Amino acid sequence: MLQYRNLDWTGMAKALALVTPTYLSAATYGVIGSGREELTPRLVTDFAALLGMDARDLAALTGVDLPELPPPPPTEAADAAALLWEARRLSAAQAQHVADVARSLRTDSQDTHVTEPPGSDTC
Template sequence: MTGYPGFGVLLAKLCDRRQLDIGTLARRTGVSEPEIQDVLDGVVPTPSLLRQLGPALGLHAEDIFVFAGVTVPDDLAPLDTEARRWVPYVVKHAVGLPPEKRSELRHLVRSLPQHEFMHSPPFPQIYDPPAGPPGALLVRMLRYRNLDWMGTARTFLLLTGRYWSASTYGMVGAGRKELSRDLVVDFGTVLGIPAGDLAALTSITLPEEPHTTEPTAADMADLIWDLRRLTADQVRHVVEAAASMRTT
């Protein structure tokens, strides 16, 4: 299986996908063109630059840290690892809601107060390989959406209609199972990242790039992201709210 090609290679692929030249990317990030060129040539980027590259590329900064194969800073990690058990239940109740109810639920999530980190360190990274096979990038991005393997399996089923066992995601992350085209597309749906981006990053050829993500799936990807900042008790409250919306 193909190994980690280096962040410079992945960054070049993303820039190519977005038709961004070095000058444009430098302006968007507020750094010099030589600094961008150095990264493209293999120099390890600074944490500050990685944070800036996220919005410059239309991606979350957390994902850029994952692409770079470095430790994600604590302040960018999910707040409470205990909350992950409830995330699939939010999706279960929210996925069937009409658009106005989904919007109401996201407003509720965003209105909940922000608490301090629940753990020290707030998010265990001991099992996160700094870099690895293509599948490791995708699985690690799921971890930073506060989804473990079982939660991933449940969420993928709810949003894509396809079920892969929890252990499958572990094997993908460890490089013991090849990424399939279907898996890449499904990862794109749950991560809220265009499948074409993931295909480019993992060197998987898609016969045809999927069209615009279905609105419900896009809303669910955004909701999963918003849940990262909440405690387990808060996410459980969101589960109850979503369930009640289904009956009203």
């Protein structure tokens, strides 16, 4: 599902770190994705937020039991999910242009808002 939004393991790690409480390495997501590590209820909830779908539906698809009803995703996650869905058909050049414009628009706010995951040079 994340590939349909043009996210590889690194893109997924960055996106989840920005809009959910979860910060894991791209390699860790690769291990989870290959089935060598367990998919947790927390990750199901975070993935669902990034995919713009109900966490209960994703839990049913993955076979992960959610011990409690998850809260609604944060606004940032819902906005990111919508943006990822709309941007899925952009070419690499178009996506780069959008990223460049977004970076130029946020230069005034970089001092007051965290916009990159720790250790990241670009989004």
